[in-house]
Amino acid sequence: MFTPEQRQKIxxxxxxxxxxxxxxxxxxxAEII
Structure with missing residues (x-):
């Protein structure tokens, strides 16, 4: 999944x-993928 840092960027x-x-x-x- 994403780290908090990546979530902030998203x-x-x-x-x-x-x-x-x-x-x-x-x-x-996740369901789509």
């Missing part, structure tokens, strides 16, 4: 929001 938003939103997006991407 979606530079506050960490708490980034974690929740990116987890959902990564889950969707």
């Amino acid at each position: 979606a530079p938003v506050p960490n708490d929001l980034a974690d929740e939103e990116l987890e959902e997006e990564l889950t969707t991407l």
